[in-house]
Structure formats: C-alpha cells, structure tokens
Amino acid sequence: MEARVSKSLHLTTWISSDNAVPTMSNSMRFGTTFEKKKRLDMLKCNHLGTIKPAVGHRQAGLKASCTSQNSPASILESGTFTAEEDLVLKKKSKEIEPYLSGRCIYLVGMMGSGKTTIGQILSEVLDYSFVDSDKLIERAAGETPVADIFRLYGETFFRDNETEVLHKLSSMHRFVISTGGGAVVRPINWKYMQKGISIFIDVPLDALAQRITAVGTASRPLLHHGSGDAYAQTFKRLSLLWEERSEAYTNASVRVSLERMYTLPFLTYIHSLVQIEEYLKE
Ligand SMILES: Nc1ncnc2c1ncn2[C@@H]1O[C@H](COP(=O)(O)OP(=O)(O)O)[C@@H](O)[C@H]1O
Numbered sequence: 001m002e003a004r005v006s007k008s009l010h011l012t013t014w015i016s017s018d019n020a021v022p023t024m025s026n027s028m029r030f031g032t033t034f035e036k037k038k039r040l041d042m043l044k045c046n047h048l049g050t051i052k053p054a055v056g057h058r059q060a061g062l063k064a065s066c067t068s069q070n071s072p073a074s075i076l077e078s079g080t081f082t083a084e085e086d087l088v089l090k091k092k093s094k095e096i097e098p099y100l101s102g103r104c105i106y107l108v109g110m111m112g113s114g115k116t117t118i119g120q121i122l123s124e125v126l127d128y129s130f131v132d133s134d135k136l137i138e139r140a141a142g143e144t145p146v147a148d149i150f151r152l153y154g155e156t157f158f159r160d161n162e163t164e165v166l167h168k169l170s171s172m173h174r175f176v177i178s179t180g181g182g183a184v185v186r187p188i189n190w191k192y193m194q195k196g197i198s199i200f201i202d203v204p205l206d207a208l209a210q211r212i213t214a215v216g217t218a219s220r221p222l223l224h225h226g227s228g229d230a231y232a233q234t235f236k237r238l239s240l241l242w243e244e245r246s247e248a249y250t251n252a253s254v255r256v257s258l259e260r261m262y263t264l265p266f267l268t269y270i271h272s273l274v275q276i277e278e279y280l281k282e
Pocket residue numbers: 109110111112113114115116117118178211212215262263264265268
C-alpha cells in the first residue's frame with residue numbers, strides 16, 4: 001500500500017514563496033500521484049487546508065489556531081490564569097520579544113507531555129500563531145487521522161510527511177509549533193527546527209502514562225495495545241520509546257522539566273518563558 005501512494009503529501013502552497021506568514025488563501029495542495037480513492041478524499045477536503053495568519057497586532061485580540069474550533073476563543077481570557085498571573089506572563093513575553101525577533105518556537109517532547117496544551121497558551125502570551133504539525137499532516141491527507149495514516153500507509157510515510165511539514169515551517173515566523181513526539185529522531189528535522197528555538201517539555205514517564213491512559217491510545221498509534229492493564233502497557237511502550245529518543249531530545253535549545261510542577265499550570269508557562277529568556281540572553 002505504502003509504495004502506491006505519493007512519498008509525500010506535497011505541502012507546497014500553504015507557505016508563500018516570500019517566506020511571509022501564510023495568508024488565508026494559502027491552502028495545502030495535494031500530490032498528483034496519490035491513488036484514486038485518495039484523490040477523491042483530497043477533492044472533498046481541499047478547502048480545509050488553510051492556516052490562519054499570525055496575529056501580529058492582535059486586531060481581534062484572539063489567537064488563530066489549527067485546533068481552536070472547540071476551544072475558547074482565547075485561553076488567556078478563559079480564566080485559566082488569575083489577572084495577576086496573566087500580567088506576569090505578558091510582562092515576561094514583552095521582555096523576551098526583542099530577543100526572539102519573530103523566530104518560531106518548536107515544542108518537542110514525548111507523547112502527552114503537553115506540547116499542544118502548552119503551545120497554545122505560549123502562542124497567546126507571545127502573540128504568535130499556533131500550529132500542531134500532526135494536524136498539518138492530517139489535513140494534507142484529507143483530514144485523515146494520524147492513526148489511520150499509520151495504519152494505511154505506514155510509519156515511514158508519516159515520517160516523510162512530518163519532515164516535509166517541518167521543512168515548510170522552517171521558513172515561517174511567529175509560530176509556536178507543537179511537533180509529534182517522534183519528530184526528534186530524524187537529524188534532518190533538527191536542521192529545520194534549529195531555525196527557531198526548540199523547547200523540550202520533559203515530563204516523567206509515569207505522569208505521561210497516567211495522562212495517556214486517561215484519554216486512551218486511539219489517537220496515538222505507537223501506543224496501541226491489546227487487552228491487559230492499560231497503564232502498565234502504556235508505561236512499558238513509553239519506556240521503550242524513551243530509550244530510543246532520550247538522547248535526541250537533548251538537541252533542544254531549552255529543556256523545561258516539569259518533574260515537580262506539572263500540575264501547576266502557571267508555573268509551567270512562566271518557567272518556559274524564563275528558560276527561553278535565559279537561552280536567548282546567553
Ligand atoms: N501540565 C499538565 N498537567 C496535567 N495534564 C496535562 C498537562 N498538560 C497536558 N495535559 C493533558 O495531557 C494530555 C496530553 O496533552 P497534549 O497537550 O495533547 O500533549 P502532546 O501534545 O505533547 O501529546 C491531555 O489530555 C492534556 O489535557
């Protein structure tokens with residue numbers, strides 16, 4: 001099956017050629033070598049592949065996000081933080097801004113470490129746009145969920161497209177990018193991510209296994225398992241992946257360890273910003 005589909009999803013047109021942020025009309029286009037059924041899916045879904053532009057000046061005060069459909073318009077305004085915490089986060093982000101110079105922020109870390117959750121809030125605080133690389137891959141495949149991409153086309157196909165997505169994103173500015181947990185394994189991906197600042201969200205495996213067991217493994221094909229104790233199996237699989245990947249995570253510019261504070265959201269964010277600041281001022 002894998003051999004019959006395009007090697008990549010040709011994510012060509014959603015980034016404008018002059019390296020500016022994508023416009024509302026920049027949508028993903030799909031490869032011409034896809035098998036017939038896939039072409040039909042693509043035609044059906046072609047209108048979905050749009051990334052909203054970075055909100056440079058907060059005209060609407062809200063954040064464009066690939067995953068915003070079911071979220072409150074603004075997480076910062078949703079009561080996640082107290083007014084005081086909100087102010088502290090905004091003050092810190094203002095201090096960082098001149099050093100950041102619009103560079104993208106890549107969040108890396110194991111499945112369930114909170115890359116998406118943290119990334120959405122960081123993007124709001126920094127007045128960046130947020131994007132989840134898995135969502136871009138899914139979108140380019142006609143809204144095919146990651147689990148189905150793995151099942152239908154295999155992991156190599158998924159990884160090739162992950163690399164292509166990161167390549168395209170590497171010419172962007174003012175994006176916080178939540179990457180898939182395995183994006184760190186290919187050295188070429190680091191070449192792209194090093195155009196921006198990468199943050200490794202380091203969470204203990206037992207906390208990851210608890211979170212993932214709570215939400216199930218349906219969307220995480222590498223953790224699918226049969227019957228038996230779900231927590232034990234998830235923990236075991238995460239441990240194996242960790243053995244393969246732990247070294248690759250050390251390539252990140254910054255490590256945010258949530259070992260002791262992963263249940264305190266505000267500290268997570270301020271800690272991430274302070275770590276970015278320290279790195280940028282080095
Ligand atoms: N700091 C945190 N404390 C507790 N649970 C969290 C935290 N961050 C994320 N989660 C939960 O863990 C799960 C995975 O988070 P997510 O942001 O999707 O991780 P990732 O993008 O790294 O896979 C979600 O159910 C989310 O609500």
